[in-house]
Amino acid sequence: MRWLASGALLGGVLAACAASVPAEMSEAGNGTTVVFGRILTVLTASSSRPYEPKVSFFEVLNQGTGNRTKVDVNSNDTVFLLRLSAGDYEVTRVQIHEGPFTALADLALTFHVGQERAAYLGTWRIGVEQPRNDRRILVSVVHDQEDQAEAVQRLVADHEDLAGQAVTTLLPLPATSETALYEVMPYPRVVPYFRRHW
Numbered sequence: 001m002r003w004l005a006s007g008a009l010l011g012g013v014l015a016a017c018a019a020s021v022p023a024e025m026s027e028a029g030n031g032t033t034v035v036f037g038r039i040l041t042v043l044t045a046s047s048s049r050p051y052e053p054k055v056s057f058f059e060v061l062n063q064g065t066g067n068r069t070k071v072d073v074n075s076n077d078t079v080f081l082l083r084l085s086a087g088d089y090e091v092t093r094v095q096i097h098e099g100p101f102t103a104l105a106d107l108a109l110t111f112h113v114g115q116e117r118a119a120y121l122g123t124w125r126i127g128v129e130q131p132r133n134d135r136r137i138l139v140s141v142v143h144d145q146e147d148q149a150e151a152v153q154r155l156v157a158d159h160e161d162l163a164g165q166a167v168t169t170l171l172p173l174p175a176t177s178e179t180a181l182y183e184v185m186p187y188p189r190v191v192p193y194f195r196r197h198w
Contacts, residue, residue, distance in 0.1 A: 037121035040077040051099035109172035
């Protein structure tokens with residue numbers, strides 16, 4: 001499995017803007033919680049496109065401050081790490097790409113961060129339907145103990161100060177959801193007024 005370490009939420013970001021998270025997470029800071037999880041994508045049916053779907057990024061909103069951060073993923077199966085201060089959060093959208101094709105979906109996955117040192121956000125499974133006009137994604141959040149144990153090992157290897165710390169499970173809600181997937185420009189080699197989805 002490939003791993004992705006991501007940085008902390010940046011303070012002072014305007015509500016309308018999203019700060020892009022760097023690929024490497026800096027040392028754990030005081031007053032923040034290291035949250036982590038696994039995110040993976042699968043096709044729910046065969047596709048005529050010669051590309052597998054991958055998550056480009058997902059966006060996290062701090063509901064109290066309005067600050068947003070874009071978590072870069074660029075993988076179909078990886079572990080993400082974030083440093084978050086206490087508060088209520090919502091995963092608001094996710095971008096999927098298949099080669100040159102790109103699509104966005106609005107999400108509403110919510111979770112609360114308290115005073116934990118480390119928290120596991122579960123395994124996020126994103127099922128992507130085959131290309132068509134009314135394409136949708138199916139999102140499920142599960143507690144996979146094997147995934148959690150593997151992620152904890154990686155976490156402690158990168159951050160020795162977290163060794164021996166209790167890990168709290170914070171599964172975003174709802175556990176399952178379905179939402180529309182909208183393809184966005186730039187769209188490869190197609191006149192903008194007529195787009196084929198297959």
